[in-house]
Amino acid sequence: MTDYDVLRVFCGANGGYGNELGVVREGSVMPDPQERQTFAGKLGFSETVFVDDPERGVVDIYTPTLRLPFAGHPCVGTAWLLDVPELVTPAGVVGVRLDGEFSWIEALAQWVPPRTLRQYATAAEVDDLPVPPKGEWIYAWAWEDEAAGRVRARAFPGRDDGIDEDEATGAAAMLLTDRLGRALNITQGAGSQLLTAPQPGGWVEVGGRVVLER
Structure with missing residues (x-):
């Protein structure tokens, strides 16, 4: 089984709740998009992220049935996990900042x-x-x-x-x-x-x- 982390993103003040997210830190172990899609479907999280370059923050995002150019909770969670200044998604470059207990991203609504x-x-x-x-x-x-x-x-x-x-x-x-x-x-x-x-x-x-x- 491919190694992956499980995060909860947008937790409540007591650390509960939040949306689960799967993150495969070494995306190179599964480079094929169809294989990634199948794996995301097996995990069953609303989104799963494959990290293609941890230093530059290059990511690839999947729901159980489709690939996404951008998504909010996957970017917030992965930015926190990698501790990078930005993420590179197919949609564009996402700004990142960590502010105490909160992790923030900045992206275009379009x-x-x-x-x-x-x-x-x-x-x-x-x-x-x-x-x-x-x-x-x-x-x-x-x-x-x-x-x-x-x-x-x-x-x-x-x-x-x-x-x-x-x-x-x-x-x-x-x-x-x-x-x-x-x-x-x-x-x-x-x-x-x-x-x-x-x-x-x-x-x-x-x-x-x-x-x-x-």
């Missing part, structure tokens, strides 16, 4: 694939949502405290790959931040926390806590 951002009137409505039918990638959200920028969110990828709900999705949080044009403090899934901040030129920062699971 790199994020289309998502349906669906607003609800209350956080309780978001809490009560059933998993919707497959086919549409939905980021359901509501204000918990609009003045403070606090948001309640859940993410439903709509894919037929066993991931009915994503615990924490940095890319979708970036899209919401870009649309609203303001910094957000997002509670997603069962209790994950994502912090975001819009930057000039369509760039968005997203950050959170990362824990090495194994």
